[in-house]
Amino acid sequence: MKKSALLLPSRRSVLAGMGGAAALLAAPGLVGRARAQSGDVIRLGAPFHRTGIGASYGRWYEQTAKAATALINEQGGINGMQVELVIEDDGTDPKRSVEVMEKFSAEHNVDAVFGTLFSHVVAATAPRAGELKMPYFICSESHALASGAFNRYVFQPSITDVKSQVISMAPWISDNLGKKVTLIYPDYAFGYDHRDNFTAAIEAQGGEVVADIAIPPTETSFTRYFPKIPFSTEVIYHVMVGPGVLTFVKELGEHLGSQGPELFGFIDSLEAVQLDIPQLSFLEGSHFWEGNPRYAQADQTDFDAFYREKVGVDENGAAMGDPKNVSTYAHMFSVWETLYAMKAAMEMADYKGPDQKVAMLEAMESIQGFDASNAFPQGQKVFNGKTHQSFGHQYISKVVDGKLEVQHTTSIEDTFYPDETDYTKMSF
Template sequence: MHPMETAMSSRRLITTLAGATALILALAGCSGPSAADEAESSDVIRLGVPLPETGDNAQYGEYFKQGYELKLAEINRAGGIDGRQVELVYEDSQSDPAQAASLAQKFIDDSSIVATFADFGTPAAAASSPLYQQAGLLQFLFTQSASDVTDPGDYIFATWVSQEYEAPRLAEFALEHGDEAAVFYHDTDWGLNTYGFFNTGAEDAGLDQVYTTAYDPQGKDFRPLLLAAAKATPDVIVIIGYAADGALITAQARELGLEQPIVGISSIYNQQFIELAGDAAEGVETLSYFTPENPDKTVQKFIADFSDAYDVAVPSDFAIRAYDALSILAEAIEAAAADGDITRESVRDALAAGSDFDTILYGPVTFNEKRRVDDAQQYPLVVRDGAFVLRD
């Protein structure tokens, strides 16, 4: 393998998180109400929802709201939980770690909040997790796939399959196009964690990385990196990134005349990727936990309901994940109510003890000892005629 050209920008992440860490330490001594202060009987069941309503990641906040609101309407139309309506308390975090930590403390201090969902992305969620854990308020992560996101403690749960499983599978997927790859991955904690598992998988599978680089996901010009990759003459280009930056890399690769097959990790499965990459998206492949071609009746009903609600033919993977997150948590809250009072502790316990929670993305799921969803089936997809479809 050729030497890695990384141009790491970890200092940026450290600087960004430093403020959040300082805030966590400052707030740790005032972690909010005790269990005795929790809401035990109220007219509504309230859940905290930090999400990016503004800023660079606002599109993801919009996807989240679509999934949340569709499931919320279903729950409340059916009579709520234990005869009580459910309310989502939205707060704009901009996916900023410092803001996420501040909102975590706000939710902790509000005794009517019985559980919270996580923000978009690993940095914002990670900045909040220690606070939630110390206060005994459940944090439900559904867009975080790094292997260590639930490490802060037993009040942190996650549904995205760990990159421990997904990233090595991506290496095997790329190998189908040739045994020499150019690999681009996020210069973030998530990217480093994911690439570590990809690298191990590549070595095991026999995929030779002739060019490897970390990149700033906020960057706009990836041409110098792509030109350097082109000199290594790879058989395939691998992108470990998100939809927006992955689309930009894809478009610029095609502009420069790079014709190699491009495969991306599952987080590029998003209509935004196709919209931003344009014609360059054609032929790009990924592995996804969802396909609208899944014949399962529950999946097809969900797609139809989503289309009716939002006039969108195919829901975003992130909207589905938000829908599933609220669905799972609602089941846990219902179980807690059946056993007694709905409190922060009883909701956490019901989630840990429960099994076969219904989801659109995975089917029935049960959390393992790390409070994660175990490995799940992925579908090979390719972009054809402006849509992700099952690959032949």
Template sequence: MINRRHFLATTAAMAGALSLPSILRAQSGDPIKLGSILDVSGIFDAYGKPMDMAATLAVEELNAAGGLLGRQIEKVSYDTQSDMALYTQFAQQLVRSDKVHVVHGGILSASREAIRPTLRKANVPYFYNVLYEGGVCDRNIVCTGITPAQQIEVLIPAAIEKFGKKVYVLAADYNYGQITAKWMSHYVGENGGEVLATEFFPLDVSDFGATIAKIQEAKPDLVLSALVGGAHLSFYRQWAASGMKDRIPLASSTLGSGNEHLVLTPQEGNGIMVAYSWSPSIDIPANKAFLDKWKTRFGDVATINEFAVNNYQGIHLWAEAVKKANTVDHDPVIEALESGIGIDGPSGKIAIDPQTHHAVLDMQLMEIRDQSLSVIKSFSQRQPIDTQKFCDLKANPDDNKQYEIDI
């Protein structure tokens, strides 16, 4: 059960400060406000709930260690119920009424773009902590999730080498799926393969019978999936039920990032190849400590997913920037982030690329096995080279767009 209460900071001044002017007592006692906007309910709650839990854990850890700048952190949370209109409404509320110092939030790219202009205009730093299609170039945003060049460049060569060169691509019909499908096609070609067909599906589609028949007729060596959300999980179930899973293998850029593999049976999920920055089996002290803290706070560590880890790390990256800047003011915090600041998180070392404000991080090539993410091979410190091709915030700090990268 998720605890959605805000962890309100104490506003009582220390006894030794009673002689100070009241305005100074207020400044030292006022909490630092961290805004959180997530789909804690609705069709994307499988991603949003663990992200909200991760934010709670990170804020509680920071407060237990004394907070930041001698002040406690208050988590101001809104549940968008997977409604894009509510993203816009709550972003405005966070900056106008709540007067937050930073915002962490958004899951779909559409949710990011719904709130990014508001936060930029209000000069409130924004952390987008999920995997996405890349290309956002905006000095006010920090993107801590993986991008296609970090993920697909690892996944596809391994899948083609193991399974074969004839590929059929399935993707969600919005900008993440459309752009990721282009990257899939690019890396298939770069590795000597051929894309036989690409199909796109709206997020509410759950009947894949006709598509499975098309794939059966095309006879690829491999199916690449960039399907997204609960409805699209039906594909994996229908694929296994049709008997095709044992004949044509799968690799995915999304399955398992939100713990979808836990709701599939081993018969439906076993053998699917994926690549993400985090796995519960990563054998490093920071990951072990994170798992222990999560278990103590929430119980079941199986609720943790890639998005939750990214959100947790994003908040700690912001905290490190605040410490370095010695203020929560916008410009010094952004400059601290651009210094190449990094942390040792559950996924390993993660740092911010000053040129793009995207993360440099480790990648894990994995296979789903008995509802677990089994690491096959690790790749150290992958750069966001896709976004680096077009975005240079050091040379163009006023840039403000999402580049659809020409592949």
């Protein structure tokens, strides 16, 4: 570097300050260690996507987790111990997420980690959790877990995986919308789960995928992808994530107009986005998959009403008092339910501290499922202890007057597929 220009009076105070900071920087690590050994609380590591492409989900995951934790503590905690959340931002970045997992394990000494959503982050972090022998409860929809890619420490006790969702949707799509499908999906693991499983599922129904279009999740402009949609398409199956989802749907609408093919979307394409805006009017009459119905339905359960109120979401799925602040309602229930699933396993094992980690995991594996309740507001679950994966109802909703109305609820059996792995044969 050219010194002549850079050479300006140096501030000794700046340097002295930085030197002094070094001691401070190291200190919390030592402190953290001492604090964690007291063992009178259950500490749960919560890596959320506060920043990065998953940020709109992360914010709501955090709010849901806090609400559920407060409620659990109000009701006496777990085995008489209060639950404490240790939240860290993983930046929706696989590399940072792995580091955060290490931090939870070695510094915060948490009892378990839960709440990761984006599948590429999960894919990087789950093997590390296994190495660190850290119970890791994901809320991700990733099929990698049930396919046997991870290890005995990783569970998905609430939200169903993409494979389940897709195989339960395909028959309905081919019966009601059409058999020639164009897929539009994000260009990474989550999207590939959709592509691979849906292609197989629709072919089993006698349909076919006429084109598949992968879009990078960081993309902000989409029109140029749409010419790849063939004219023979009967159904456009779309699932997008990332900051540009609204633009995606808007441009899709502009491109297709009103006489286009049928649309079937995963609500991911519109999570955290208002539905009743003029640019989205073309969606009227189209269908969406929902993990949990965003709009309170006519036959809303008491459980859903209870959960909505505690998390602070109104009957339209937006934050109480702020209709523009729409939640990620179709996904975030999984954080709430996962906390309760962990609670159930810990209570079964009479969990008091990390020494009983294995007992707690074995308890989790022995659980058959959960009934619909305040703890499981999305509905009944069947849990498969071998694949560590949960199965539940799926919803198909139609846009009517700018709101989503549930048209069809799949049975839990519709989401079943043969086991692809058996984690219980793996050692701890």
